[in-house]
Amino acid sequence: MIKTLLTGTALAASLTASVALADAGHGSGIGKPGDAAQVDRTITIEMDEMKYSPESIEVAPGETIRFEVKNVGRVVHEFNIGTSETWDGHRGEMRTMMREGMMNAREINHDRMMEAGMMHDDANSVLLEPGDTGEAIWTFPEGGEIGFACNVPGHREAGMVGEFRMGHDS
Numbered sequence: 001m002i003k004t005l006l007t008g009t010a011l012a013a014s015l016t017a018s019v020a021l022a023d024a025g026h027g028s029g030i031g032k033p034g035d036a037a038q039v040d041r042t043i044t045i046e047m048d049e050m051k052y053s054p055e056s057i058e059v060a061p062g063e064t065i066r067f068e069v070k071n072v073g074r075v076v077h078e079f080n081i082g083t084s085e086t087w088d089g090h091r092g093e094m095r096t097m098m099r100e101g102m103m104n105a106r107e108i109n110h111d112r113m114m115e116a117g118m119m120h121d122d123a124n125s126v127l128l129e130p131g132d133t134g135e136a137i138w139t140f141p142e143g144g145e146i147g148f149a150c151n152v153p154g155h156r157e158a159g160m161v162g163e164f165r166m167g168h169d170s
Helices: 002-026 084-099 110-116
Strands: 041-048 051-053 056-059 064-071 077-082 125-128 133-139 147-149 161-166
Touching: 041 077, 064 077, 064 125, 077 084, 077 133, 125 133
Parallel strands: 041 064, 056 161
Antiparallel strands: 041 051, 064 133, 077 125, 077 147, 147 161
16 A cells, blocks of 8 residues: 555656656747648658667758658657757656556557556657557747657667757748
8 A cells, every 4th residue: 555655656746747847848949739730741750679760850940840650660669859858857757657567668558658647648759669650740949959769768878869950941
């Protein structure tokens, strides 16, 4: 009973911290969720073992892109638009999800995520099981150092990171 209470308290604290960081990340220069009716172009991103294809994408300030994200690998991967700071803030949430059985290397347990209030449904992020496809629609800011990374524990550290090169309006 006490262990369950402590785990629930730790989970709630972790969730509160991650929600605060996610909100800060959306408002701190990485852009904003895009409107599907305003998409300028679609880019397909493939996630494989510890890499993205393409690894670098040129974007224009204010451009809205639909990312069609495919997990062609053998394990769960994430496409998360952000910065080192936002990814570091997201790290604890992802570790909690692994530790509490909300996901493992090959599967995502959506029911457990829902029970814990950690649905991982931010507009700047797509978390996929092997073989799955998802999408993110994002409007880019006027500038800044942003990229994309996989926050599944150990993946970013193994080099699963990509970059956005901020170009000029066409």
